Amino acid sequence: MRWRADLAVPASxxxxxxxxxxxxxxxxxxxxxxxxxxxxxxxxxxxxxLRRPDVAMISLDDPAYAGVLGSTAAIQASMxxxxxxxxxxxxxxxAAEQAANVPAATNAPVMASAPLxxxxxxxxxxAAPAKPMxxxxxxxxxxYRAEAQARFDKALRAEAGFVERLVYFWSNHFCVSVxxxxxxxxxxxxxxxxxxxxFVLGRFADMLMAVExxxxxxxxxxxxxxxxxxxxxxxxxxxxxNENLAREILELHTLGVGSGYSQADVTSFARIxxxxxxxxxxxxxxxxxxxxxxANAHEPGDEVLLGKTYPAGGMGQAEAALNDIARHPATAxxxxxxxxxxxxxxxxxxAAVAHLARAFTKNDGDLRALAAALIDIPEAWSTPxxxxxxxxxxxxxxxxxxxxxxTNEPGQSLNWLNALGEPLWRPPGPxxxxxxxxxxxxxxxxxxxxxxxxxxxxxxxxxxxxxxxxDAVIGPSASPETRQAVxxxxxxxxxxxxxxxxxxxxxx
Amino acid sequence: MSxxxxxxxxxxxxxxxxxxxxFAWAYLPRFARAADDRDPRLIVIVLRGALDGLSxxxxxxxxxxxxxxxxxxxxxxxPHAALPLDGFFAANPAMPVFARLFKASQAAVVHAxxxxxxxxxxxxxxxxxxxxxxxxxxxxxxxxxxxLESLPAGERVARLGGLAVGPSTPLVIRGAAPVLGWAPQSLxxxxxxxxxxxxxxxxxxxxxxxxxxxTGLDADRMALDDQMGANPMKPKGGLDSAAGMRQAAQxxxxxxxxxxxxxxxxxxxxxxxxxxxEGGATGRLATLLGGLDGAFEEFEKGLGERWKDTAIVAITxxxxxxxxxxxxxxxxGTGTVVLLAGGAIKGGRVIADWPGLKPAQLYQQxxxxxxxxxxxxxxxxxxxxxxxxxxxxxDKVFPDSGAVKPMMNLxx
Numbered sequence: 001m002r003w004r005a006d007l008a009v010p011a012s013x014x015x016x017x018x019x020x021x022x023x024x025x026x027x028x029x030x031x032x033x034x035x036x037x038x039x040x041x042x043x044x045x046x047x048x049x050l051r052r053p054d055v056a057m058i059s060l061d062d063p064a065y066a067g068v069l070g071s072t073a074a075i076q077a078s079m080x081x082x083x084x085x086x087x088x089x090x091x092x093x094x095a096a097e098q099a100a101n102v103p104a105a106t107n108a109p110v111m112a113s114a115p116l117x118x119x120x121x122x123x124x125x126x127a128a129p130a131k132p133m134x135x136x137x138x139x140x141x142x143x144y145r146a147e148a149q150a151r152f153d154k155a156l157r158a159e160a161g162f163v164e165r166l167v168y169f170w171s172n173h174f175c176v177s178v179x180x181x182x183x184x185x186x187x188x189x190x191x192x193x194x195x196x197x198x199f200v201l202g203r204f205a206d207m208l209m210a211v212e213x214x215x216x217x218x219x220x221x222x223x224x225x226x227x228x229x230x231x232x233x234x235x236x237x238x239x240x241x242n243e244n245l246a247r248e249i250l251e252l253h254t255l256g257v258g259s260g261y262s263q264a265d266v267t268s269f270a271r272i273x274x275x276x277x278x279x280x281x282x283x284x285x286x287x288x289x290x291x292x293x294x295a296n297a298h299e300p301g302d303e304v305l306l307g308k309t310y311p312a313g314g315m316g317q318a319e320a321a322l323n324d325i326a327r328h329p330a331t332a333x334x335x336x337x338x339x340x341x342x343x344x345x346x347x348x349x350x351a352a353v354a355h356l357a358r359a360f361t362k363n364d365g366d367l368r369a370l371a372a373a374l375i376d377i378p379e380a381w382s383t384p385x386x387x388x389x390x391x392x393x394x395x396x397x398x399x400x401x402x403x404x405x406x407t408n409e410p411g412q413s414l415n416w417l418n419a420l421g422e423p424l425w426r427p428p429g430p431x432x433x434x435x436x437x438x439x440x441x442x443x444x445x446x447x448x449x450x451x452x453x454x455x456x457x458x459x460x461x462x463x464x465x466x467x468x469x470x471d472a473v474i475g476p477s478a479s480p481e482t483r484q485a486v487x488x489x490x491x492x493x494x495x496x497x498x499x500x501x502x503x504x505x506x507x508x
Numbered sequence: 509m510s511x512x513x514x515x516x517x518x519x520x521x522x523x524x525x526x527x528x529x530x531f532a533w534a535y536l537p538r539f540a541r542a543a544d545d546r547d548p549r550l551i552v553i554v555l556r557g558a559l560d561g562l563s564x565x566x567x568x569x570x571x572x573x574x575x576x577x578x579x580x581x582x583x584x585x586x587p588h589a590a591l592p593l594d595g596f597f598a599a600n601p602a603m604p605v606f607a608r609l610f611k612a613s614q615a616a617v618v619h620a621x622x623x624x625x626x627x628x629x630x631x632x633x634x635x636x637x638x639x640x641x642x643x644x645x646x647x648x649x650x651x652x653x654x655x656l657e658s659l660p661a662g663e664r665v666a667r668l669g670g671l672a673v674g675p676s677t678p679l680v681i682r683g684a685a686p687v688l689g690w691a692p693q694s695l696x697x698x699x700x701x702x703x704x705x706x707x708x709x710x711x712x713x714x715x716x717x718x719x720x721x722x723t724g725l726d727a728d729r730m731a732l733d734d735q736m737g738a739n740p741m742k743p744k745g746g747l748d749s750a751a752g753m754r755q756a757a758q759x760x761x762x763x764x765x766x767x768x769x770x771x772x773x774x775x776x777x778x779x780x781x782x783x784x785x786e787g788g789a790t791g792r793l794a795t796l797l798g799g800l801d802g803a804f805e806e807f808e809k810g811l812g813e814r815w816k817d818t819a820i821v822a823i824t825x826x827x828x829x830x831x832x833x834x835x836x837x838x839x840x841g842t843g844t845v846v847l848l849a850g851g852a853i854k855g856g857r858v859i860a861d862w863p864g865l866k867p868a869q870l871y872q873q874x875x876x877x878x879x880x881x882x883x884x885x886x887x888x889x890x891x892x893x894x895x896x897x898x899x900x901x902x903d904k905v906f907p908d909s910g911a912v913k914p915m916m917n918l919x920x
Contacts, residue, residue: 179746179748179779222783222784222835222837225784225834225835226834226835227834229834234834238834239834239835239836240833240834240835241833241834242783242784242833242834242835242837242839243833243839244783244839247628247629247840251629251631252631257629257631257632257644258632258644263628263872416695419695421674421691423746426746428556428748428778429556429557429630429631429778429781430630431630431631436647438677438682439677441716441717441720442672442677442689442720442724443672443677443687443688443689443690443719443720443721443722443723443724443727444672444674444689444690444691444724444727445689445720445724446717446720446721446724447689447721447724447725447727447728448695448724450698450702450703450706450721450724450725451695451696451697451698452695453698454696454697454698454699454702455695455696479712479713481709481712481713482709482713485705485706485708485709489705490700490701491700494700494702494705497698497702497706498702498705498706498709501706501709502709502713503709503710503713503714503717506714506717507714
C-alpha cells in the first residue's frame with residue numbers, strides 16, 4: 001500500500017476551485033459567509049489581506065487579548081515565582097525542622113509572615129516534609145493559556161487567514177519549545193507576538209535579528225550562558241562556549257544544512273554570538289528579563305565566518321554577521337524551498353522555488369513582496385490540493401466552520417493539539433514540526449481526527465442543515481460522494497462530523 | 509554481490525538448523541520456528557537528540573574519562589555509584605533494569621559506535637540513522653520497513669507488518685510495508701457508525717486516508733481488546749518524559765505480544781540533546797535514561813512468554829563531545845552506544861574495540877572515535893532474527909553498505 005499522499009488523490013485534470021484554494025491552501029478555511037464575501041477575485045482577496053495595516057499584530061492594548069504580557073514582564077513574573085518557591089521551600093524546611101524539635105504543633109503562628117502554603121501543620125512531624133496545599137496554576141501556565149487563547153481568537157477573526165498561516169509558518173521556522181524551561185514557557189507566546197508577527201510582512205533580516213536576540217530563543221538554544229573562553233567572564237569562571245544557537249541559525253534559520261559552512265564556521269559564529277543574553281533577576285546588566293549584550297562574556301577579537309572577517313566590535317559583530325547571512329543566496333533558496341513546500345506541495349515545483357528565491361533576493365528579503373509572489377505563482381492554483389492540514393490549521397478550520405466551542409477557553413483545543421502530536425509551541429526539536437503530508441496522515445492521527453470531528457460536531461448547539469454548511473465551507477467543488485455522505489447522515493451531528501472529516505476539509 | 513562470493517555468516521543456531529544448507533538461510537526463521545517454537549520479534553527505539561554514550565555506559569576504567577567528562581563523569585564510588593558491567597564499563601545508575609538484564613545475559617552494549625554519518629546535524633543524522641542510506645536526503649522510507657518488505661511474501665513477519673508507537677510514524681518504519689500506528693487513547697470514541705461512513709467516503713475519494721484511518725481504528729481495537737474494554741490508556745506524558753516512555757512501551761508490548769500482532773516495532777523517544785546541565789548519575793540525562801530503563805522493564809513484563817524471542821535495540825543519531833562544554837553539558841559528537849536488551853540477546857557483553865580517550869585518539873580531537881558501525885549491529889539483528897541475507901541487507905535495507913558486514917552472534 002502506498003503512503004505517498006500526493007499520489008493517491010483521485011486524479012483530476014481540472015484545476016481546483018480557486019476560492020477553495022484561497023481559503024484552504026492559503027488560508028485557515030472559510031467561515032459561513034466567507035465564500036460570498038470573497039467575490040470573484042481570490043488573488044486580489046488574499047493580496048488585500050496582506051495590505052491591511054497591522055493585520056498580523058496581537059496588541060497588548062486590544063481588550064480582546066486580555067491576559068497576555070510582554071516577554072519582559074512575563075519573564076519577570078516567572079522569575080519572581082521561582083524566587084518565591086525557593087523562599088517557600090527554605091521556610092518549609094525551617095518549619096519542618098522546628099516542628100521536629102518542638103513537640104507541640106502550635107508553632108505555626110511563628111511562621112505568620114510565610115505564604116499560606118506553609119500553613120497546615122504536617123501530620124506526624126517525622127513523616128515526609130509537609131506537602132503544600134493544592135496551589136493555583138503556575139504563572140507560566142496562566143500565561144501560556146492566555147497566549148494560546150489569543151492565538152485561537154486571532155485565527156477565528158482572520159479574513160482568509162493567509163497572514164495567520166504566514167505567522168505559523170515563520171513561528172515554526174524559528175521555533176522555540178516550552179519544554180525547555182519556565183522562562184521559555186512564560187515567553188513562547190510573547191516571542192511569537194514580538195519577534196514573528198511584527199516582521200511577517202516586513203524584512204527577513206529584521207525578523208532574524210528580533211528572533212535571535214529574544215530571551216525565549218536565547219534560552220531555548222542555550223546562548224544565554226555561552227561565554228567566550230577568553231572573555232573576562234570566561235577567564236574568571238569555569239563556564240565557556242556553547243555552540244547550539246550558532247549551529248541552528250546556520251542550519252535551520254538561514255543557510256540550510258549542506259550549504260557549505262563548516263564546523264569551524266559554527267564555532268566561530270558561536271564566539272561571535274557570545275554575550276547575547278538576558279538580564280537576570282537582580283538586574284545587574286539591565287532590566288530583568290530583557291535582552292542585553294554582556295560585553296564581559298563576549299569573546300574578544302576578529303572572527304572569520306564563511307570566509308569573511310568580522311572585526312572585533314562587541315554586539316555589532318553578530319549584527320553584521322546576521323545581516324550578511326540573512327542576504328546569503330543559500331538563505332534565499334532555503335526559505336523559498338520551505339515556503340513552496342508549505343503552501344504548494346511536498347515536492348515543490350522547481351520553477352516555483354526559483355521564482356520565490358528570486359523574489360526574496362530582488363526585494364532584499366521583503367516578506368510582504370515574497371507572500372505576494374507566492375500568490376502569483378500559477379502552480380499554487382493548479383496543483384491538486386494534496387497536502388494535509390496541520391493539526392493547528394485543522395482545529396482552526398473546525399472552529400471557523402463550526403463555531404468557537406462551548407467555552408471561551410483554550411483547554412479543549414490545546415488537548416486536541418496534544419493528541420494530534422502538535423502541542424502548541426512544543427516542537428520535538430529546533431527543526432520544528434514536520435511539514436509533509438504523510439506526517440499528518442498517520443493512522444493514529446486520522447483516528448484522532450475522527451474523534452475530534454465527532455466531539456466538535458456534538459458541541460454545536462444549532463447546526464442547521466449540514467448540506468448548507470458544506471456549501472458554505474467547501475462550495476460547489478465538493479465531490480458527489482462527500483455531498484451524498486453529508487446529506488444521508490443519520491443525524492445533523494453526524495453530518496457535520498462527516499463534513500469535518502471529508503477529504504475536502506482535510507486536504508489543502 | 510552474489511551469495512557465492514560473499515557467503516553469509518549465519519549464527520550458530522542457523523548453522524545447526526540448516527545443516528549447512530546455506531542457500532536456504534534467507535528463509536530460515538520459518539523452519540526454525542516450526543522446529544523450536546521460536547517466534548522472533550524486533551523492537552527499535554530511536555533516541556532523538558544524540559545520546560551521550562559516555563554517560564549512559566561510562567568507561568570508568570579509562571584513565572582519561574573522569575578528566576574529560578568532568579563533573580558529570582560516572583564513578584564506581586559515591587552516593588550514586590555507577591553499576592559495573594565488566595571491569596572497564598559501568599552503566600548509569602538510572603538503569604538498574606538494564607544492569608540486571610546484563611547480569612542475566614539478556615542485555616549487551618556496543619560501544620564507540622556510529623552510523624556512516626560524520627557531520628553533526630541532528631536532522632541529517634537522524635535521517636541517515638532511520639533511512640538506512642549512507643547519506644542524508646532520503647526521507648521516504650526507513651530501513652526497518654524495507655527489511656519487512658524484503659521478507660518472502662506471505663511470510664508471517666512480513667504479513668503482520670510493523671507497529672509505530674506515538675502520534676506520528678518514525679521515519680525508520682515508514683514505507684510500503686503495512687504499519688500499524690498506536691498511541692495512548694485520549695478522546696471519547698464517536699457514537700454510531702460515523703467511522704464506517706467516513707471510511708466508505710475515503711474509499712471512494714481518498715484511498716490513502718482510508719488506509720490510514722482503517723489502520724488507526726484497528727490498532728485501537730486491538731489495544732482495547734487486550735484490556736477487555738477496561739479503562740483505555742490515558743496519555744501520561746510525551747515521549748520525552750520518563751512516564752511517557754514507560755507507557756509507550758507498555759502499550760507496544762501488548763500489541764506485539766499478541767499472536768496476530770506485529771513482530772517489529774519502532775518507537776522514538778525525544779529529549780537527548782543535553783547541551784546544558786546534562787547531569788551525570790543524577791539529573792536530566794539520568795531521568796531520561798530512567799525512562800528508557802522503565803521501557804525495557806515494561807517490555808520484559810508485557811511480552812511475557814515472548815520475551816525470550818525478543819530483541820530490543822536502542823539507537824541514536826550520533827554521540828556527544830567527550831569533553832564537557834562550557835555549560836556542563838556536551839555538544840554534538842560522533843561515537844556513542846547501541847543498547848541491546850531482550851531474551852533473545854546473547855548478553856552480558858560490552859562489545860567494543862575501545863579507541864581510547866587521549867586527545868590524539870578522539871575523533872577530530874573532540875569526540876569518541878567510532879570503531880563499530882551501527883548498521884553492522886542492525887544488520888546482525890535482522891539476519892539473526894529474520895534470516896535476511898547479507899546481500900539483501902547490504903543492498904536494499906541499507907543501500908550501498910556491502911562493505912559493512914553484519915555483526916554476528918548478537919542473538920543467542
